[in-house]
Structures are given as C-alpha cells and as structure tokens.
Amino acid sequence: MVIQKSNVSARVESTLKRIVKESDYTHKDAYELGAKLIAKGDAEKTINSVNRDPELERTIKKAEYQIVEERKNQLEKELRDL
Numbered sequence: 264m265v266i267q268k269s270n271v272s273a274r275v276e277s278t279l280k281r282i283v284k285e286s287d288y289t290h291k292d293a294y295e296l297g298a299k300l301i302a303k304g305d306a307e308k309t310i311n312s313v314n315r316d317p318e319l320e321r322t323i324k325k326a327e328y329q330i331v332e333e334r335k336n337q338l339e340k341e342l343r344d345l
Contacts, residue, residue, distance in 0.1 A: 276323070277330075278323050278326045278327050278330065279323070281326055281330065282322070282323075282326050
C-alpha cells in the first residue's frame with residue numbers, strides 16, 4: 264500500500280480550525296484525536312455520528328457568522344479610514 268502524503272490542514276474547514284484555535288486544545292490535539300479514532304477503527308462511525316448532530320451545525324454556523332461579522336467590521340473601518 265502506498266501512502267499518499269497530503270496537507271490535511273488544508274482540507275479542514277477554516278471555521279473548524281478557528282474553533283480549535285480558540286479552544287483550550289491545539290491543532291496537535293485535534294490531529295492526535297483524529298489519529299486515535301482512525302487507529303481504533305471508529306473514525307467513520309464517529310464522523311457520521313458527529314455530522315448528523317444538529318448542535319455541531321449550530322456551533323459551526325455561529326462561528327462562521329462571527330468570522331463574517333468581524334470581517335465586515337474590519338472592511339467598514341477600512342472604508343471609513345479612506
């Protein structure tokens with residue numbers, strides 16, 4: 264079996280990256296948790312379970328809204344400063 268190396272971080276949603284960054288956990292913790300799920304053989308079941316969780320969707324949407332709101336405020340400030 265040939266293992267393809269790729270940048271996993273590039274495939275992770277920016278919103279999820281931000282949630283991890285703003286938590287008490289690090290990106291290393293997130294990778295380690297993912298690796299352990301894969302090693303245990305529970306990754307697919309866990310991913311499917313989590314993806315069907317409406318609370319996760321709300322959390323992600325809330326973080327996305329915050330990111331967009333911050334960007335909007337930054338652009339408005341830049342526009343006022345012109």
